[in-house]
Amino acid sequence: MKQLHLSDKHLYFNRELSWLDFNGRVFEEAADPQAPPLERLKFLAITGSNLDEFFMVRVGGLKLLIQSNSQSTDITGATPAKQLMAINERAHAFCTRQYQCLLESIEPALAAAGLRRLRPQDLPESDRSHLQGLFERDILPLLSPIAIANGAAFPPLRNLSMNVAVRLAPHPEIPRSMRYAVVPMPQMLSRVIFLPELRPDELRYVLWEDVVKLFAEQLFPGANIAECVAFRITRNGDLTVEDDAAEELLDDMKRVLKARRTSDCIRLEIEDCASKKLLRALQQELTLDDDSCFLLPGPPGIAAFMALTDLSGFEELCRKPWKPRQAAGADLRKGIFKAISRKDILLVHPYESFEPVQRLVEEAAADPDVLAIKITLYRTSKNSPILAALCQAAQNGKNVTALVELKARFDEERNIIGARELQDAGVQVLHGIRGFKTHSKICLIVRRDSDGIRRYMHFSTGNYNEITARIYSDVSYFTCAPEYGQDASAFFNAITGYSTLRQFHKLDMAPVGIRTRLLDMINGEISRHQAGQKSLIMIKVNSLSDKDMIDALYRAAKAGVRVMLNVRGICCLRPGVPGLSDNISVVSIVDRFLEHARILYFHRGGKPQVFISSADWMTRNLDRRVELLVPIADDDARKRLISMLEIYCSTQQHKGRVLNADGSWKCHVSNPTAKTPSTQDAFCAEAQEDEQLLEQNRRTVFEPVVPPPRKKRKKG
Incomplete structure (x- = not known):
C-alpha cells in the first residue's frame, strides 16, 4: 500500500468547491418533487441567497488576491486563479439547474395550485390596462432612467438591486450611434406586483421589471426602443476593517459600509435574451469578463422569490409550521433564576422554545436583586426584545455591559444602530478585542440571592435572536455553577478590559x-x-x-x-x-x-x-x-x-x-x-x-383529580 503523508494535497477538498457542494445539497430540497411547491420555492430562494453571499465574500476575496498577483495556495495546492476558474465552471452549471427547476418544475406546480406568474406576452388586455394605470400612477414618478456610454459615467447601481437595461434605436441623424440607458428599481418598490383577482382560487402576479419593459416607451418619449432586458450586479463585499490603522472601530465600519456601495462589480446576471451589443456594452462599463456574466433563461435574482413563500391562503402548498415546545426541564413558573438554581437547563432550539433565554434577560432587567448583566451580541433581530430588556435594565440602575460585534458580516449596519440605542439608554457598549471578531455567545447575570452573590450564565451555539431561533437548530445551556461563574467573569474581564487571561476552570476560549x-x-x-x-x-x-x-x-x-x-x-x-x-x-x-x-x-x-x-x-x-x-x-x-x-x-x-x-x-x-x-x-x-408529559405532570401536581361521574344504580 502506498505510504500516505499529510503533505499530500489530494487528501483534502477545496473549501470553495465544498461550499458549492453544500449549496447543491440545499438545491436537492428544491428539486424534490414530493415536497410541497412553496417549500421547494423557499429552498430554491435560499440557494440564490447563499450564492449571492458566496460571490460577495469568497469570489470577491479571490478576485482581490488575483488583482494583487497573489500566488498563495489553499489546502489542495490551488492558486486563487485556479480556484476561481473551477468556481465559475461549477456556478454556471448550477445556475442552469436552478432555472430549469424553477421554470420547468416549481412554477408549473404552483400555477396548477393557483399561484401563477404571468409574462408580458401572456397578459390579457384587461391586465395590461390595469398595469398601465398602476405604472403611470405609482411607478413612473419614482423611476429615473440614466443614460450610459458616450463618455457618461456608469451609474453607481446598488449591490444586488434589480435594473432594466434599455438599448435605444440609433438616432436618425447618426445611423451607427448606440444609445443605452439603465432604469434602476427604487428600494421602496416591491419586486412582485399582484394582479386583480379573476377567480377566488387563483392569485396571479407579474414582476416589476416586466411592467417596466411593457411601458418603457413612456420613459423615453420620441425614441424607438430596440430592447429592454432585466439585469442585476453583485459587488465585492470582502472589504474588511484595517484594525491597526483605524483609530475608531465604529468610524472604520461606517467607512467599510460606504465603500461596499461602490466596490468593484464581480458578477453580472442578465436575461439570456440580451443582444450581444447590449451585453458587451454592460461588460465594458462594469469591467467584467465572460466568466463573470451569467445569462439566465428566467428572472435574475432567484432569492427574491422568498417573498412568495409565506402568502396567506396557500398554506397547503407549504410544510406545516413548527411551533417550539415548552421544555420538560424548564419549568419557569417560579421564575428563571429559581429554575436554574434547582438544576442546569439544556434547551435545543427550535424544537424547544427560545422563551427562557429571552426571559432570563427580561427578568434580570426587572429583578431588584440583579446587580449586573453582561452579554455578547453578534446578530440580533430588528426589534430585538433582548436589546429592549438591556435598555430597561440600564434605566433601572443596573450595571449593564454589552459587547456588540460591529464586524458581523452584512449585519454591521444593524449592529451600529443597536449599539447606539444601547448607549443612549445607559448601557456600557464595547466592541471587543481589536483585531479579533467576537463570535462567542454568553450572558452573565450577577444577582444577590438569599445566601449571597450568585452568578447565572447562559451559553449558546446560536445568537441572541428570537427570529433565527425558530429556524436555526442550536443548543442553550443555563447554569449557576460557581466555577462556570468565575470563568464567565474572567472571560468578560479579558475581552472588555486589559486583564491578563488566566487559566479557566471549565471554559476554553x-x-x-x-x-x-x-x-x-x-x-x-x-x-x-x-x-x-x-x-x-x-x-x-x-x-x-x-x-x-x-x-x-x-x-x-x-x-x-x-x-x-x-x-x-x-x-x-x-x-x-x-x-x-x-x-x-x-x-x-x-x-x-x-x-x-x-x-x-x-x-x-x-x-x-x-x-x-x-x-x-x-x-x-x-x-x-x-x-x-x-x-x-x-x-x-x-x-x-x-x-x-x-x-x-x-x-x-x-x-x-x-x-x-x-x-x-x-x-x-x-x-x-x-x-x-x-x-x-x-x-x-x-x-x-x-x-x-410536562402538562400531564403539572395537572397531576397542581390540579385536583376529578373522578368520573358514577353510574346510577338500578333500584332492585
Whole structure:
C-alpha cells in the first residue's frame, strides 16, 4: 500500500468547491418533487441567497488576491486563479439547474395550485390596462432612467438591486450611434406586483421589471426602443476593517459600509435574451469578463422569490409550521433564576422554545436583586426584545455591559444602530478585542440571592435572536455553577478590559485555548485506544476546513479511533481513504431547519466529555475570533446530547447525505422516497411528547383529580 503523508494535497477538498457542494445539497430540497411547491420555492430562494453571499465574500476575496498577483495556495495546492476558474465552471452549471427547476418544475406546480406568474406576452388586455394605470400612477414618478456610454459615467447601481437595461434605436441623424440607458428599481418598490383577482382560487402576479419593459416607451418619449432586458450586479463585499490603522472601530465600519456601495462589480446576471451589443456594452462599463456574466433563461435574482413563500391562503402548498415546545426541564413558573438554581437547563432550539433565554434577560432587567448583566451580541433581530430588556435594565440602575460585534458580516449596519440605542439608554457598549471578531455567545447575570452573590450564565451555539431561533437548530445551556461563574467573569474581564487571561476552570476560549484543548482531547482518544480502551469521537460542526484539526482526526482514525462527523457545510476532510480515514464517516443534514449547533463528544474510556461551542473548526474561528468551548457538566444534559449525536452522525437517516472518498455526497438510506421521519422530524416529535408529559405532570401536581361521574344504580 502506498505510504500516505499529510503533505499530500489530494487528501483534502477545496473549501470553495465544498461550499458549492453544500449549496447543491440545499438545491436537492428544491428539486424534490414530493415536497410541497412553496417549500421547494423557499429552498430554491435560499440557494440564490447563499450564492449571492458566496460571490460577495469568497469570489470577491479571490478576485482581490488575483488583482494583487497573489500566488498563495489553499489546502489542495490551488492558486486563487485556479480556484476561481473551477468556481465559475461549477456556478454556471448550477445556475442552469436552478432555472430549469424553477421554470420547468416549481412554477408549473404552483400555477396548477393557483399561484401563477404571468409574462408580458401572456397578459390579457384587461391586465395590461390595469398595469398601465398602476405604472403611470405609482411607478413612473419614482423611476429615473440614466443614460450610459458616450463618455457618461456608469451609474453607481446598488449591490444586488434589480435594473432594466434599455438599448435605444440609433438616432436618425447618426445611423451607427448606440444609445443605452439603465432604469434602476427604487428600494421602496416591491419586486412582485399582484394582479386583480379573476377567480377566488387563483392569485396571479407579474414582476416589476416586466411592467417596466411593457411601458418603457413612456420613459423615453420620441425614441424607438430596440430592447429592454432585466439585469442585476453583485459587488465585492470582502472589504474588511484595517484594525491597526483605524483609530475608531465604529468610524472604520461606517467607512467599510460606504465603500461596499461602490466596490468593484464581480458578477453580472442578465436575461439570456440580451443582444450581444447590449451585453458587451454592460461588460465594458462594469469591467467584467465572460466568466463573470451569467445569462439566465428566467428572472435574475432567484432569492427574491422568498417573498412568495409565506402568502396567506396557500398554506397547503407549504410544510406545516413548527411551533417550539415548552421544555420538560424548564419549568419557569417560579421564575428563571429559581429554575436554574434547582438544576442546569439544556434547551435545543427550535424544537424547544427560545422563551427562557429571552426571559432570563427580561427578568434580570426587572429583578431588584440583579446587580449586573453582561452579554455578547453578534446578530440580533430588528426589534430585538433582548436589546429592549438591556435598555430597561440600564434605566433601572443596573450595571449593564454589552459587547456588540460591529464586524458581523452584512449585519454591521444593524449592529451600529443597536449599539447606539444601547448607549443612549445607559448601557456600557464595547466592541471587543481589536483585531479579533467576537463570535462567542454568553450572558452573565450577577444577582444577590438569599445566601449571597450568585452568578447565572447562559451559553449558546446560536445568537441572541428570537427570529433565527425558530429556524436555526442550536443548543442553550443555563447554569449557576460557581466555577462556570468565575470563568464567565474572567472571560468578560479579558475581552472588555486589559486583564491578563488566566487559566479557566471549565471554559476554553479562542484564540488562546480552544485549539489546544481539542487537540489534547483527540490525542487522548488515540492514547486510550492504543492502551486497549474503547475510543470514540463524535463531532457536529457547520464547517471543517482547518488543516491541523483535519490532520489530528486523520491520525486518530489511522490509529484505530472511530470518528463520526456531522458537518453541515464545508468539509475539506476526505473520508474513506484506505489506511488513513476509513475509520471516519461524514454526514450532512439539510432539512427544514438550518443545522447550526456545534456539539463535541469524546468517549474518554467510558468517562465521556461533551462540549457545546460557538466555534466551527475553521482557522478563522480558532485563531482569529473570540469563541467559547463549554463543557456540559449536568449528567442528564450530557446524555441527551450524546443521544442526539448518535442520531446526527448515523449514515442511515432520511435527509442525511454521506460524503464519499471521491467528494460525492450520497443518500445511503435504502429507500429515500419512503415516508420515514427525518432526524429533525424525530426531534420535533420528541419535543411534542415532552411537552405533553410536562402538562400531564403539572395537572397531576397542581390540579385536583376529578373522578368520573358514577353510574346510577338500578333500584332492585
